Amino acid sequence: MHDTTGTKIFRITTITLLSIFTIVPIYVMVISGLKPLQDVQGAFSWWPSTLTIQPYIDMWKTVPLADYFVNSVIVSSVATVLSLIIAIFASYAISRYSFRGRTIFSTTVLSTQMLPGVLFLLPLFLIFVNINTNFGLQLVGTRTGLIITYLTFSLPFSIWMLAGYFNGIPRELDEAAKVDGCGPMRALFKVILPTARPGLVAVAIYSFMTSWGEVLFASVMTTDANRTLAVGLQLYSTQTNVYWNQIMAASVVVSIPIVIGFLLLQKNFVAGLTAGAVK
Amino acid sequence: MSAPTALKKSGPAAGAPKRRAGKPRRAGWWLPYALLAPAVVFELVIHVIPMVTGIWMSFLKLTKMFIANWGNAPFIGLKNYQVALDFDSAVGMGLLKSFGITVAFTILVVGLSWGLGMAAAVALQKAFKGRAIFRTLFLIPYALPMYAGVIAWKFMLQKDNGALNHFLFDNLGLPGDKPFWLIGDNAFLSVVIVAIWRLWPFAFLMLMAGLQSVPNDVYEASAVDGAKPLRQWWAITLPMLRPVNMVLVLVMFLWTFNDFNTPFVLFGGSQPPAGDLISFHIYNASFLTWNFGSGAAMSVLLLLFLLVVSGIYLLAMNRRKDNA
Numbered sequence: 001m002h003d004t005t006g007t008k009i010f011r012i013t014t015i016t017l018l019s020i021f022t023i024v025p026i027y028v029m030v031i032s033g034l035k036p037l038q039d040v041q042g043a044f045s046w047w048p049s050t051l052t053i054q055p056y057i058d059m060w061k062t063v064p065l066a067d068y069f070v071n072s073v074i075v076s077s078v079a080t081v082l083s084l085i086i087a088i089f090a091s092y093a094i095s096r097y098s099f100r101g102r103t104i105f106s107t108t109v110l111s112t113q114m115l116p117g118v119l120f121l122l123p124l125f126l127i128f129v130n131i132n133t134n135f136g137l138q139l140v141g142t143r144t145g146l147i148i149t150y151l152t153f154s155l156p157f158s159i160w161m162l163a164g165y166f167n168g169i170p171r172e173l174d175e176a177a178k179v180d181g182c183g184p185m186r187a188l189f190k191v192i193l194p195t196a197r198p199g200l201v202a203v204a205i206y207s208f209m210t211s212w213g214e215v216l217f218a219s220v221m222t223t224d225a226n227r228t229l230a231v232g233l234q235l236y237s238t239q240t241n242v243y244w245n246q247i248m249a250a251s252v253v254v255s256i257p258i259v260i261g262f263l264l265l266q267k268n269f270v271a272g273l274t275a276g277a278v279k
Numbered sequence: 280m281s282a283p284t285a286l287k288k289s290g291p292a293a294g295a296p297k298r299r300a301g302k303p304r305r306a307g308w309w310l311p312y313a314l315l316a317p318a319v320v321f322e323l324v325i326h327v328i329p330m331v332t333g334i335w336m337s338f339l340k341l342t343k344m345f346i347a348n349w350g351n352a353p354f355i356g357l358k359n360y361q362v363a364l365d366f367d368s369a370v371g372m373g374l375l376k377s378f379g380i381t382v383a384f385t386i387l388v389v390g391l392s393w394g395l396g397m398a399a400a401v402a403l404q405k406a407f408k409g410r411a412i413f414r415t416l417f418l419i420p421y422a423l424p425m426y427a428g429v430i431a432w433k434f435m436l437q438k439d440n441g442a443l444n445h446f447l448f449d450n451l452g453l454p455g456d457k458p459f460w461l462i463g464d465n466a467f468l469s470v471v472i473v474a475i476w477r478l479w480p481f482a483f484l485m486l487m488a489g490l491q492s493v494p495n496d497v498y499e500a501s502a503v504d505g506a507k508p509l510r511q512w513w514a515i516t517l518p519m520l521r522p523v524n525m526v527l528v529l530v531m532f533l534w535t536f537n538d539f540n541t542p543f544v545l546f547g548g549s550q551p552p553a554g555d556l557i558s559f560h561i562y563n564a565s566f567l568t569w570n571f572g573s574g575a576a577m578s579v580l581l582l583l584f585l586l587v588v589s590g591i592y593l594l595a596m597n598r599r600k601d602n603a
Contacts, residue, residue: 003405004507004508006508007508010398010401010402010508011402014398014399014401014402015399015402015403015413018395018398018399018417019413019416019417021476022416022417022419022420022476022480023416024435024442025420025428025431025432025435025476026419026420026423026431028431028434028435028442029427029431029434032434040434040440041440042439042440043439043440043445043449044440044441044442044444044445044449045445046442085317086317086318086321087318089314089315089317089318090314090315090317090318092314093310093311093312093314093315094315097310097311097314099308099311099312101312102311105315105318105319105322108322108326108327109318109322111586112322112326114533114585114586114589115330115537115582115585116536116537116539116558116578116581116582116585117537117539117558118537118539118558118561118562118578118581119330119333119578119579119581119582120325120326120329120330120333121562122333122336122565122571122574122575122578123328123329123330123332123333123336123575124325124329126332126336126341126346126349126571127328127329127332129346129347130347130348130349130350133347133348148324148325149325151321151325152325152326152329155318155321155322155325156322156326159318184307184310209422209424212424213424213425213426213540215425215426215539215540215543215544216539216540216543216558216562219543220566229424229426230424230426233426233427233430234426234430234544234547237547244434244437244440247430247434248430248431248434251427251430251431252427254424254427255423255424255427258422258423258424259419259422259423262418262422263415263418263422266415266418270484270487270488271488
């Protein structure tokens with residue numbers, strides 16, 4: 001089938017405009033991170049007066065960025081792994097067994113995904129404060145506390161995505177394993193999990209990405225001790241000087257691991273995320 | 280955070296066989312419960328208990344004085360709701376305004392993100408040289424940690440040292456003074472554009488995957504019949520994408536309506552009135568004045584609204600499916 005002139009114009013215009021829309025902020029971020037301070041304080045320029053990597057050196061001292069980085073890595077990784085493990089068992093049960101209470105459990109998990117985070121923020125904050133008052137267990141300002149709040153979005157998501165993924169795996173596979181003498185748990189580990197690997201990867205990336213970018217809980221539940229990048233990055237603006245070049249350099253640094261990870265595993269991610277919706 | 284997969288399976292246990300009275304339990308009947316136990320425990324801790332607490336909080340006079348020991352906060356019934364819904368009072372007026380702004384924001388962001396995502400998905404539907412590059416490029420705003428992308432926009436939207444004013448006034452030579460983009464009425468436009476920048480790649484991703492399931496010979500057959508591309512899009516593409524669109528629009532609606540991150544990072548701690556989105560409004564109402572009872576009541580109202588809208592949407596969509 002040949003393209004008409006109309007389709008060609010449509011295609012070229014769409015791609016051009018969207019490329020500009022996409023690239024300009026990324027370009028500004030990257031190029032501004034390579035500018036000396038006086039360049040970002042005056043009128044904007046599309047190219048730096050001198051290219052410098054100084055912002056990439058200074059940014060570690062202006063705010064304790066390395067600490068925030070460590071906090072973000074720990075909190076996001078633990079939240080991801082924890083929700084993945086819990087979700088694997090729960091999704092296996094939902095996908096392979098019919099039992100009393102399944103509907104209630106599934107509906108509850110599904111509906112919590114629709115709720116605004118702010119709804120859980122206030123009560124969780126109060127519960128944490130009370131646990132501290134009554135049991136002396138400090139949760140606000142600790143990584144543990146933050147991990148628990150991150151589960152509010154990563155756990156339901158993981159359960160649903162994995163259940164969808166497991167449903168897509170033919171039952172004949174695990175039934176064959178059972179005929180061969182595998183118990184249900186062996187069937188899960190030997191058959192289901194290896195087959196569902198793209199789904200597991202997709203769920204893990206998605207959980208990690210959302211945790212890494214989380215701002216709402218991080219802004220309330222963190223103090224100096226457990227501050228994540230999401231909040232830490234904003235502290236550059238509270239300095240007497242607004243070091244835009246350092247902010248942009250830091251933005252590049254916090255983005256690199258996640259963007260590379262995403263682009264490498266993009267195919268898995270696309271397949272995993274859309275599996276249920278497209279089927 | 281919502282999973283697209285999830286919405287397809289809203290009634291999963293419909294075909295589950297019921298255990299009949301008197302019939303002996305199958306061996307291993309407890310297994311699914313054991314598998315589910317950790318998830319149930321965590322669900323209780325992170326969702327069920329906080330939600331019940333939140334609803335309870337909304338009936339309390341939970342001000343600064345009672346936060347450390349909220350068991351002592353006085354019960355005031357529906358008073359918090361009365362204040363939130365009294366549109367003559369400052370609190371109610373603020374909530375109503377914020378609600379209106381959020382509705383407008385949601386319609387614009389979801390509509391335009393869907394449109395851009397659809398345009399890009401259609402433009403990249405057929406293979407051409409370099410398609411993979413654009414496919415990857417368009418996903419980058421979605422892959423970036425959200426605050427990094429929003430901070431880049433925040434820098435671009437600065438009045439004196441931002442890229443946008445530089446482009447408009449220094450490069451294009453517009454006359455007049457450089458405007459503020461992050462305070463005043465322009466703030467609404469700014470937050471809409473930034474939210475679209477973040478969201479449209481998701482629409483693109485979902486629609487692109489949806490288009491792959493449309494067989495090419497349908498297009499070829501219709502082209503033989505003389506159908507123009509626009510008509511093909513209307514008569515073939517759009518109906519074929521219906522299942523994807525159904526989920527996509529609902530998910531984008533919920534994300535956008537609840538969006539806290541974009542205004543919070545873009546505007547910093549104090550949002551301009553024009554960009555006072557509802558999640559941010561509730562957050563400020565709670566944490567700036569430390570009036571948690573009032574904030575909880577607003578949260579519950581928001582929750583009711585989202586449940587009603589989502590419910591109506593799902594019912595309407597299912598009815599249309601049955602009629603089709």
